[in-house]
Amino acid sequence: MPTRLWVSGLGFPRRAGTDLTTGGAAFRRPAGLAAVCRLLPVMALAALAGCATTGDDDASAQRARPAMDAALARLPAAAAGFERDAVQDVAPGDATAGKVVEYVTPRRVAVAYVFLYDLGRPAVRDADLPPEVERAVNEATALPSDRTGRQLSVAQRYTVPARGGDLSCAALEGNFGRTRVERQVCVGVADGRFLRVQVTMPSLAAPSADARAFAAEVAGAARGGETAPR
Known part of the structure; x- marks a missing residue:
């Protein structure tokens, strides 16, 4: 007779910036710093866009999920x-x-x-x-x-x-x-x-x-x- 089982229950480079002359001496912004300054706004926008995309994806998936x-x-x-x-x-x-x-x-x-x-x-x-x-x-x-x-x-x-x-x-x-x-x-x-x-x-x-x-x-x-x- 069978056992009955009950279970309960698991960046881009750019050249140095424009010369700034003071007392005849030329100063240039370092190329690396200029690149970083240029990229910061872009990076911030990209981060915001990424957050928005994730949020949109979750909201869309929740709407599509059946009750x-x-x-x-x-x-x-x-x-x-x-x-x-x-x-x-x-x-x-x-x-x-x-x-x-x-x-x-x-x-x-x-x-x-x-x-x-x-x-x-x-x-x-x-x-x-x-x-x-x-x-x-x-x-x-x-x-x-x-x-x-x-x-x-x-x-x-x-x-x-x-x-x-x-x-x-x-x-x-x-x-x-x-x-x-x-x-x-x-x-x-x-x-x-x-x-x-x-x-x-x-x-x-x-x-x-x-x-x-x-x-x-x-x-x-x-x-x-x-x-x-x-």
């Missing part, structure tokens, strides 16, 4: 053998923590969670991913202090190809009591939000679900791909 309900509606009713279940707030009262959607296989042999969140950023970008990947992996290996006999550690790092960009993933292995388990945690960006996909299942000779296929399907749907009707 949370619309983003959740993109997630499929079923993917890679998992069926969609409940939607919950990750942290009630904190909108920046986002929402989480649970997926399960028959008899809850494997359980998956799909998180969408922004941590208060107006627009999440690929450059924001590296520290968030590490945070997700640390949280995925952390287990409740009141649950003894549970441990997980990173076994492998890899990427999962998906529509709209690869996901950064880690495979974890360990034990929940006497049950050997494996967990996959993947992180990517979906329309200005972080997307985290976590799958946990027993370690069996014949895996009960395809965690990589599930992550790829869900990521593609979250980024605007076709979803199964609900």
